[in-house]
Amino acid sequence: MKRIFFAFALLIIAKFHAQTWKTDEQYIQKFAPYAVEEMEKYKIPASITLAQGLLETGGGQSRLAQQGNNHFGIKCKEDWTGKTMTHTDDAPNECFRVYNDPRQSYEDHSKFLAYRPFYVNLFKLDMMDYKSWAHGLKKAGYATNPKYAYILIDKIEKNRLYEFDKSSSGEVLYAVLRMYPDLKNDRIFMAQLDQSRSSSNPVTVKVPYEQVSYAKQQQNVEKIVSKAETLNSILIKSHPNDGMKFVIIPDNLDLAAVSKKFGISESRLMKWNELDGTQLKRNDFLFLESKSSSGNVATYKSQVGESMHDIAQKFGIKLKKLYSKNRMDYGQQPQSGQLIYLQSKKPRK
Structure with a gap:
C-alpha cells in the first residue's frame, strides 16, 4: 500500500x-x-x-x-x-x-x-x-x-x-x-x-x-533512407473515373506509412480499397477517397491472373458493385479474356 x-x-x-x-x-x-x-x-x-x-x-x-x-x-x-x-x-x-x-x-x-x-x-x-x-x-x-x-x-x-x-x-x-x-x-x-x-x-x-x-x-540507415525516398516519391493522381484521388504504390509498403503520409486513417483506406490486409505491393492502386459505383467505360476484357479486386482498383469501382454488374458470386474470379461489365449489368441469358 x-x-x-x-x-x-x-x-x-x-x-x-x-x-x-x-x-x-x-x-x-x-x-x-x-x-x-x-x-x-x-x-x-x-x-x-x-x-x-x-x-x-x-x-x-x-x-x-x-x-x-x-x-x-x-x-x-x-x-x-x-x-x-x-x-x-x-x-x-x-x-x-x-x-x-x-x-x-x-x-x-x-x-x-x-x-x-x-x-x-x-x-x-x-x-x-x-x-x-x-x-x-x-x-x-x-x-x-x-x-x-x-x-x-x-x-x-x-x-x-x-x-x-x-x-x-x-x-x-x-x-x-x-x-x-x-x-x-x-x-x-x-x-x-x-x-x-x-x-x-x-x-x-x-x-x-x-x-x-x-x-x-x-x-x-539504408532502410530508413529507402523508406523515406519511397514515401516521398508517391504522388496523388486524378483517376479518369470522375477524377477520384488515388496513388500508385512504388514499392512494397505498410499501409500505416501511407496512412501517416496523407493523414487518412488506416480503417478508411482499408474500407475504400476493400483491403483484407495492411501490406501494399508494388504497383497497387490505392484510392484516397470512396470509389464510384460505375466505371468510365462500358466493358473490359480481363487479363491473365487478374482478380476482380484488381479490376475494381484499376477502374475505380466498388468491388461489390462490380460483382453485382457481372452477376457473379462474391469471391468468384474471372477467366482470362472474360468480358467484364463496368457500367450496366450483364444481360441475363
Missing part, C-alpha cells in the same frame, strides 16, 4: 514540476531519455536532438514549448491535421503544431527528418559524428542562421551531450546521474531511477548501441 501511495505521490509531484525547466541542465535532465529513445528508433544522434531542443526552446522556456509542447519549432505544413497555434517567427502569426505532450514533439521531429527528401543524406553519416550531422543539417536547409552548425556543436560540447550518443534507453538515467552527480540528492529523480530499475517492463535495447557494428548501423 505504501508503494502504491508513493508512486501516486511521485506522479503528482512530477505533474507540478513538468513545466519548470529554468536552465539548460534541467532541460537535459528532463528530456535526455526522449532523445535517446528517438535515437534508437530513427538513428538520429541524441546529442543533435537535444542540442536542437535546447536551442529552439531556450532551455524549455519558449512560448511554443510552454503552451504547445512544440520543442522544435515545427510549423503546420500541409500534412498536419492536429491542433495548432499561431506564433510570430519568420512572419507574423504563422501556424505551428501543438502536441499533447513533449514526447510527441520529439517523435515528430524524428519523423520530420526521416521522411523528408531534404535530409536523406544525413542518414548516411556516422551516428557518432555529431559535427557532420550539425553541418549536414545546415547544408540541408534546416535553419537559415549561417552559424547554425557551430551553435549546435557548441551546445553539444559545452553540455557533453555526446555522452548520450553512447547510451541506451535502459541506461540513460544512469548517464544523466554521472553527468550531474548532485541529482543523488534529488528525491524525485532518484525515485524515477529506482522506478526504472525495478520496472517489470523497462525500455531496453537487445544490443547496447556502442556494440552495434558500423555495417549493421549502415544497413539500418
Whole structure:
C-alpha cells in the first residue's frame, strides 16, 4: 500500500514540476531519455536532438514549448491535421503544431527528418559524428542562421551531450546521474531511477548501441533512407473515373506509412480499397477517397491472373458493385479474356 501511495505521490509531484525547466541542465535532465529513445528508433544522434531542443526552446522556456509542447519549432505544413497555434517567427502569426505532450514533439521531429527528401543524406553519416550531422543539417536547409552548425556543436560540447550518443534507453538515467552527480540528492529523480530499475517492463535495447557494428548501423540507415525516398516519391493522381484521388504504390509498403503520409486513417483506406490486409505491393492502386459505383467505360476484357479486386482498383469501382454488374458470386474470379461489365449489368441469358 505504501508503494502504491508513493508512486501516486511521485506522479503528482512530477505533474507540478513538468513545466519548470529554468536552465539548460534541467532541460537535459528532463528530456535526455526522449532523445535517446528517438535515437534508437530513427538513428538520429541524441546529442543533435537535444542540442536542437535546447536551442529552439531556450532551455524549455519558449512560448511554443510552454503552451504547445512544440520543442522544435515545427510549423503546420500541409500534412498536419492536429491542433495548432499561431506564433510570430519568420512572419507574423504563422501556424505551428501543438502536441499533447513533449514526447510527441520529439517523435515528430524524428519523423520530420526521416521522411523528408531534404535530409536523406544525413542518414548516411556516422551516428557518432555529431559535427557532420550539425553541418549536414545546415547544408540541408534546416535553419537559415549561417552559424547554425557551430551553435549546435557548441551546445553539444559545452553540455557533453555526446555522452548520450553512447547510451541506451535502459541506461540513460544512469548517464544523466554521472553527468550531474548532485541529482543523488534529488528525491524525485532518484525515485524515477529506482522506478526504472525495478520496472517489470523497462525500455531496453537487445544490443547496447556502442556494440552495434558500423555495417549493421549502415544497413539500418539504408532502410530508413529507402523508406523515406519511397514515401516521398508517391504522388496523388486524378483517376479518369470522375477524377477520384488515388496513388500508385512504388514499392512494397505498410499501409500505416501511407496512412501517416496523407493523414487518412488506416480503417478508411482499408474500407475504400476493400483491403483484407495492411501490406501494399508494388504497383497497387490505392484510392484516397470512396470509389464510384460505375466505371468510365462500358466493358473490359480481363487479363491473365487478374482478380476482380484488381479490376475494381484499376477502374475505380466498388468491388461489390462490380460483382453485382457481372452477376457473379462474391469471391468468384474471372477467366482470362472474360468480358467484364463496368457500367450496366450483364444481360441475363
